[in-house]
Amino acid sequence: MAQTKRRELPTKLRRVKRLTARERWLAVLDRFSKSIETPKSERIWAPALETASRSRILAIQQEKLRAMVPYLYEESPFYRERFRASKLTPADIRSVADLPKFPVMTKDAMAADVAENRPWGTYTPVSDKVWRERGWMVFSTSGTTAIPRSFRYTQTDARLWAITSARALYAMGVRAGDTALTCTNYNPHVFFWSLHYAFNLMKVAVVPGGVPTERRLAMIDLYRPTILAATPSYALHLAGAMRRAGIDPRASSIRMIICGGEAASGIPSTRRRIEDAWDSEMHDVYGCTEAVPGGWAYTCHEGLASSPVSTHVQEDLQIWELVDPETMEPVAPGERGLTVVTNLNSEGSPQLRFLVGDFTSFDTSRCVCGRTFARAVGGFSGRADDMLNIRGLKLFPSVIEEIVRGIESLDDEFQIVLETDGVLDAFTIVAETRVHLDDGARTEVSRRLEAEVIRKCELRPQIRIEPPGTLPRTEFKARRVIDRRHTL
Ligand SMILES: [Zn+2]
Incomplete structure (x- = not known):
């Protein structure tokens, strides 16, 4: 149809260049x-x-x-x-x-x-x-x-x-x-x-x-x-x-x-x-x-x-x-x-x-x-x-980041480790302290992190608090989620 119309155009108009x-x-x-x-x-x-x-x-x-x-x-x-x-x-x-x-x-x-x-x-x-x-x-x-x-x-x-x-x-x-x-x-x-x-x-x-x-x-x-x-x-x-x-x-x-x-x-x-x-x-x-x-x-x-x-x-x-x-x-x-x-x-x-x-x-x-x-x-x-599905609940890693970095005694790095425990997801947060803490202080920071995660995410995590400098540092984009769950 368009081609038929074009053939009918006067010669003068046809010479006008149509832009692509x-x-x-x-x-x-x-x-x-x-x-x-x-x-x-x-x-x-x-x-x-x-x-x-x-x-x-x-x-x-x-x-x-x-x-x-x-x-x-x-x-x-x-x-x-x-x-x-x-x-x-x-x-x-x-x-x-x-x-x-x-x-x-x-x-x-x-x-x-x-x-x-x-x-x-x-x-x-x-x-x-x-x-x-x-x-x-x-x-x-x-x-x-x-x-x-x-x-x-x-x-x-x-x-x-x-x-x-x-x-x-x-x-x-x-x-x-x-x-x-x-x-x-x-x-x-x-x-x-x-x-x-x-x-x-x-x-x-x-x-x-x-x-x-x-x-x-x-x-x-x-x-x-x-x-x-x-x-x-x-x-x-x-x-x-x-x-x-x-x-x-x-x-x-x-x-x-x-x-x-x-x-x-x-x-x-x-x-x-x-x-x-x-x-x-x-x-x-x-x-x-x-x-x-x-x-x-x-x-x-x-x-x-x-x-x-x-x-x-x-x-x-x-x-x-x-x-x-x-x-x-x-x-x-x-x-x-x-x-x-x-x-x-x-x-x-x-x-x-x-x-x-x-x-x-x-x-x-x-x-x-x-x-x-x-x-x-x-x-x-x-x-x-990036959204994780843990035990049927949705979780953004950014929520864990917000919690970890809101606790003064914890350093910047953390990891979220997901594994299969029987039929359930095992959900562990690994964080490290800024300075070496005694056992009592470590238990206290661990409890606080656990409580914050339960309150904000409605999930109960395992917590591992490591000494300073344990976790890998990143040069570019961080990979903080380690998902080892079995997939069916
Ligand atoms: Zn503005």
Whole structure:
């Protein structure tokens, strides 16, 4: 039908070049990103967007959605098939209100696509040709338990990455003249690379800390960085290593800790420990490998005084929804649900309704900082994938973390060990004390930990209190759950 119509067009009109869906999408990305290349005020990078009315934010989202969906449909065989299976076309997804018509996209569906179409899968709109012409960087999931899911980002993404991450860092209070020590190895993890490119753009000098802990201690002493970027686990570990080396992290040059890669904002006792250890503000970023560049959620400087500390999502770049974990239907406004993102800020991976899968609730009222971007209340406290089922009860490891780190005499590390005892789950928490305690004091701390876990989790654990320095320390993402249960 469309082809018949095209044949009937006058010759003059036929010569007018029709933009492809990719060209239309790239033009939209270019237009919006141009307005946020540099900061427009002392405190807020892009006031016209970050303090926009809710209706204006919605209008921007819809304008982008109408260009992004046809692009994804035309360039991604995986998405085209999902549209077909749902009996939908791009014309059916033109507004935010239309989104629930489209099924939530899971990691498992992506993994199945990769298994059939190695190594890249077809869930992104980046072809081999685009990759050869404009490829920038590969990011991938770890692939320790499944086939790695890989994402090819382009030169366009590199630019978007820097400016949208810089905008978030600006909200934290990062400024030109700061120096940042990034505690990472050279790995395909989105958190550190996004910081790195944003620091470059902001004229924040970077000390690449891809070295052992002992050298990082020396780097802090020698180069006097003002910002430390690390996972929450590592920020605590590094502070402990400094103290053991006779250096007081509170007296160091560090004034701000930027955490990513693990939940931190959602665990108040971890936040308190990091801020106390370094006598610094702790900021937090949240996002996922599947839906970048940049655009990650962040804590703002002014909001740190609020309780709970909440995390802004960048709503002109992404649409965030919350869904019920059982039905995958949207929850009512203000209710708790699992995060789902539609990415309106990418050439390489503009996903549609991707289930990131963390629990939170959103507050859309204006923040004390003046921004109108929605805030995840109390941050993000746990990915649904991490949830444990123990004796039929659901438990987030983050709840145990909150309890352990709320007990002053216990050190930062802990483990949750699950085993099969007959037909029951044996549930043990292993923690260690900060200093050597006598038997009486150890029994007392053990009882307190047990009582707190029973009160908050309705589960009775076995408790093992170990001497200082017993448990393994982590350089990157911590693995604190050891599940040795028999599976049938
Ligand atoms: Zn704020």
